[in-house]
Amino acid sequence: MVIISVGLLLSSLYKNMVSAEAISQIIYQATIFLSGFYFEVTNTPWFIRWYVYFNPVTYLVDGMRKLMTGKVLVPVNIIVPVIWMLASILIFSMSYKGMVYREK
Known part of the structure; x- marks a missing residue:
C-alpha cells in the first residue's frame, strides 16, 4: 500500500503518464536497491545514506526481517x-483534479 500511494503521488506530479512511468521506474529501482533488501545498507557512504533513511521501504524491510527472526518491532518500522x-x-488527492484535466 505504501508503494502504491507513492506511485499515485508520482503520477500526480507529472503532466503526462509516460514521463511519470519512466521516473517512477527509476525511483522504484533505487528504492528497492537501497532498502536493505539485497544487502546491508547501514555502512553506505554519507551521500547515499540520506536516501536510505528517507526511503520508507528501508523500514518495511527492517520490520519484515525482525518479524521473521522473532525480534520485537520498533515503532519506527510502522510509523514512517x-x-x-x-x-x-493526501498530496495525490489534492492534485488529482488537476491531473485529470491535464490528460484530456
Whole structure:
C-alpha cells in the first residue's frame, strides 16, 4: 500500500503518464536497491545514506526481517511507512483534479 500511494503521488506530479512511468521506474529501482533488501545498507557512504533513511521501504524491510527472526518491532518500522502513505495519498488527492484535466 505504501508503494502504491507513492506511485499515485508520482503520477500526480507529472503532466503526462509516460514521463511519470519512466521516473517512477527509476525511483522504484533505487528504492528497492537501497532498502536493505539485497544487502546491508547501514555502512553506505554519507551521500547515499540520506536516501536510505528517507526511503520508507528501508523500514518495511527492517520490520519484515525482525518479524521473521522473532525480534520485537520498533515503532519506527510502522510509523514512517504510514506517514509516507498518508502524505502521499493526501498530496495525490489534492492534485488529482488537476491531473485529470491535464490528460484530456
